[in-house]
Amino acid sequence: MFTKILIANRGEIAVRISRACRDLGISPIGVYSEPDAGAVHVGLSDEAICIGPAASVQSYLNISNIINAAKATGAEAIHPGYGFLAENADFAKAVEEAGLTFIGPGPVAMQTMGSKTGARRAAVEAGVPIVPGTVEPLRSLAEAERTAHEFGYPVMVKASAGGGGKGMRLVESSEELRSAFDNAKSEAAAAFGDDSLYLEKAVERPRHIEIQVFADTHGNIVHLGERECSIQRRHQKVIEECPSPINESGLRDRMGAAAVKLARAVNYVGAGTVEFLVADATRDFYFLEMNTRLQVEHPVTELVTGIDLVREQITVASGAPLSFSQDEVRWHGHAIECRVYAEDPDNNFFPSPGTISYLRVPSGPGIRDDSGVEENSEVSIHYDPLISKLAAWGRTRSEAIDRLRRALDEYEVGGIRTTLPFFRAVVRDEEFRSGKLDTGFISRFNARRDGARATESGKQDPEGRLQEDLALIAAALHFVRLQRRATGAGLPAADNQSRWKMGGRAALHDGRSLIGGGSKGLRDK
Ligand code: MV4
Secondary structure: OOOEEEEOOOHHHHHHHHHHHHHOOOEEEEEEOHHHOOOHHHHOOOEEEEOOOOOHHHOOOOHHHHHHHHHHHOOOEEEOOOOOOOOOHHHHHHHHHOOOEEOOOOHHHHHHHHOHHHHHHHHHHHOOOEOOEOOOOOOOHHHHHHHHHHHOOOEEEEEOOOEOOEOOEEEOOHHHHHHHHHHHHHHHHHHHOOOOEEEEEOOOOOEEEEEEEEEOOOOOEEEEEEEEEEEEEOOEEEEEEEOOOOOOOOHHHHHHHHHHHHHHHOOOOEEEEEEEEEOOOOOOEEEEEEEOOOOOOHHHHHHHHOOOHHHHHHHHHOOOOOOOOHHHOOOOOEEEEEEEEOEEHHHOOEEOOEEOOEEEOOOOOOEEEEEOOOOOOEEOOOOOOEEEEEEEEEOOHHHHHHHHHHHHHHOEEEOOOOOHHHHHHHOOOHHHHHOOOOOOHHHHHHHHHOHHHHHHHHHHOOOOHHHHHHHHHHHHHHHHHHHHHHHOOOOOHHHHHOOOOOOOOOEOOOOOEOOOOOOHHHOOO
8 A cells, every 4th residue: 555645636625635545544745836835735734845836737737846746755656636637648647657656547548538539439339328429520510510410400519629518519500500610619729729529419408417437456347326417507517416316216227337338448447437418308318428537526426325435546546456346335315515616606606716714614414515725715716716515415315405505504704705605595496406407407596596687698698608708807817917916017006906816805896895804794695
């Protein structure tokens, strides 16, 4: 077994991995960017190495600095967490070439699944159903027109290098195809440096259900059941559950068997997730993509199966067989997780960076909060604004929701806006409680929650793209100001008023300050 593991990540997932290391008697080694020197994950490490300045490309994505940090501290293995380098096959290769163990699948399985068309071909070869469509990148608009006609509209145009919805367009009719094709192509080129696209028939009102798989180096492959991830906003999951509230008998076994078959076909090792779309009407399921990492939402599976996925990742990477067999996996009760983001739900989920001036974290029966922050933590615009994952377990879905509601009401975060008020409304929503979830839930919920405003902005900006652009512009302006300040260049006088100033005072809409004074009434609650 390893004596030291370097954790190549930050925030709540670095904390989570550090805890698994401690449980195994392994020394966790941290890495951090300059502004993260005082971060929670650093304090929980035995040693920590600075790997560069704030920008991720220079720190958490800096392969050589991370490998040098592992060598300098004598770590034998590197856990990448999720995001950053977690699905970068070149990183996995570089780690192995440095004589270290990469805690994850081999680079070949990673590369196969990294190409969405390659993943579709692997699924076809393994006999796993895919959404009807192309399995090679489209060579031209003419080919897109031909195949769309062949499979029938509506279709989805997706980026081969994508995943998670980036570079994806829904196309309802042939008239819309050209612009969707062009837009998806440039979005894919900008996001992935690869503009190749493929095409799928659109599944209407789908549910998004994923299967957790686990494989060891001895040929054992098991599944740990499903997670329901249909509640998404702009292709970002916001609430995840295990089991799926609408799982019917037999579906878990069939989807689990398909996921294991696919993992076996690519010689998978470690934790992986196979995503499926499930058609509402027929309950047919189709392979979507496979994520070759530990996922954000892994705690709901842990709460229901009692299996520590991160511990198992580490023991499997050290060469040990899986600590359980498929027959020993049991699903007990129900778990639901909310992703608590530093975003303002009353302002189209604009990022809300700043200092956490006050924090009260809920606990009690059935509650788990995986957090990466504490009082006085800085939430930076440089990184993902996820501050914690609040999960509730109950014997039934209804009991889990009751506990989640209680925990959300207990939770207080001062100094920044968070998505907590949004979740407090969701757990009180009748449709959510009924469990009839599909991918249209969020837009129906938003319409119910703020009918007037939703219809008003919906007319001009049905997808909220204008709002999204404004958020990007605000973030870019903020970044320019930071750069100017760093280089000593003159700052606009208005900067004192900016809501986006890092380490500055987050202002309310009416100009009141959210921090300072510690007044309870000004917290996000
Ligand atoms: C789809 C789809 C319908 N048909 N693919 C893929 C990535 C995910 N974030 C969104 N994806 C979708 N792919 C086909 N062929 C519908 C979606 C989709 C969706 C899926 C799950 C949860 C929410 C969603 C919201 C919009 C679209």
